[in-house]
Amino acid sequence: MNVRDLLRANIKAMTPYSSARDEFDNVADVYLDANENPFENGMNRYPDPYQKEVKKRLSEIKGIAPEKILLGNGSDEVLDIIFRAFCEPRLDNIISHNPSYGMYPVLSEINDIELRKVNLEEGFQLNSQAMIDASDEYTKLFFICSPNNPSGNLLQKDEIKKILDLKRGIVVIDEAYIDFAEEKSWIHELDHYPNLVVCQTLSKAWGLAGLRMGMCFASEEIIAVFNAIKPPYNVNVLSQKAALEVLNNEPAFKEQVAIILSERIKVIAALEAASCVSKVFPTVSNFVLARVDNAKALYNFLLERKVIVRNRSTQYLCEESLRFTIGTPKENDRLIDGIKEYESAQGE
Numbered sequence: 001m002n003v004r005d006l007l008r009a010n011i012k013a014m015t016p017y018s019s020a021r022d023e024f025d026n027v028a029d030v031y032l033d034a035n036e037n038p039f040e041n042g043m044n045r046y047p048d049p050y051q052k053e054v055k056k057r058l059s060e061i062k063g064i065a066p067e068k069i070l071l072g073n074g075s076d077e078v079l080d081i082i083f084r085a086f087c088e089p090r091l092d093n094i095i096s097h098n099p100s101y102g103m104y105p106v107l108s109e110i111n112d113i114e115l116r117k118v119n120l121e122e123g124f125q126l127n128s129q130a131m132i133d134a135s136d137e138y139t140k141l142f143f144i145c146s147p148n149n150p151s152g153n154l155l156q157k158d159e160i161k162k163i164l165d166l167k168r169g170i171v172v173i174d175e176a177y178i179d180f181a182e183e184k185s186w187i188h189e190l191d192h193y194p195n196l197v198v199c200q201t202l203s204k205a206w207g208l209a210g211l212r213m214g215m216c217f218a219s220e221e222i223i224a225v226f227n228a229i230k231p232p233y234n235v236n237v238l239s240q241k242a243a244l245e246v247l248n249n250e251p252a253f254k255e256q257v258a259i260i261l262s263e264r265i266k267v268i269a270a271l272e273a274a275s276c277v278s279k280v281f282p283t284v285s286n287f288v289l290a291r292v293d294n295a296k297a298l299y300n301f302l303l304e305r306k307v308i309v310r311n312r313s314t315q316y317l318c319e320e321s322l323r324f325t326i327g328t329p330k331e332n333d334r335l336i337d338g339i340k341e342y343e344s345a346q347g348e
């Protein structure tokens, strides 16, 4: 399979912007090459366009060479770059499963690309054959979200492998929640599959949703194309600095993930014990989806107590379902107390 054949013709032919930092990537005493303001304030210089320090640290943590990593202003920017590299507006299509993360349809619309949604089976499991059947010669991307949002479960490896083995398009696996799961990331399969692109983020387990830093792991060839497309200085100086600080404190990350996982057990137990909950869906993420007797009523009851959860009832397979993010121990206690109060109020 030649991944270059999947690229849009204009992307294959383009000349990337060459920044001052592309042309001189070394250390000097005096920088008069980028029309910056020379007076030092910590932000007067343009950022490293390739975020080398952050990638070096990520490379140590993930065991992936820096040349196989792209960083973006959140995963949302990374996902958009993937669309723009491969999908010709009004001609190509992409396949995703349903339900899944809400940005794939939005990005499809923005980029004017047809999105073909393939329903997951009961239990939120992937039917790879249905995904393959929905594809054709204009299919450029298969989006797979595993662990899946809003269900929280991992999608089966064997089913995903069938789509990768088809080699019909790029298979994008969005692993925003992988740090909460025990299973290994797909990044370890990159050498086996030239058509595999894995997205992760610092927004979830690493606690940096406000910073906006998304990661993409793929072959050197694909990352080189993405680097040519991305805005030259897409990750600012402060974000690079703050990300590095947090990535250098792995013990804090591990401790927080451990607390979230033990709290997840507590929240699941409380939901299972609640008579207003008819089903708690299996999760490996930092949230739990549960079917309740009346999603709107419970949502509003919690809202009155200033506890905000997400009503996912309009999503396929999620009738009367609420999604509960795992908070701090105190926050989870507020949620559990709220659910108990709701049940007492119902009994009155």
Ligand SMILES: Cc1ncc(COP(=O)(O)O)c(C=O)c1O
Pocket (backbone or CB within 6 Å): 073, 074, 075, 076, 077, 101, 145, 148, 149, 174, 176, 200, 201, 202, 203, 209, 212, 213, 214
């Ligand atoms: C599956 C999935 N991917 C990506 C994101 C967004 O990540 P980021 O904050 O890096 O844009 C989310 C956020 O909820 C998500 O659920």
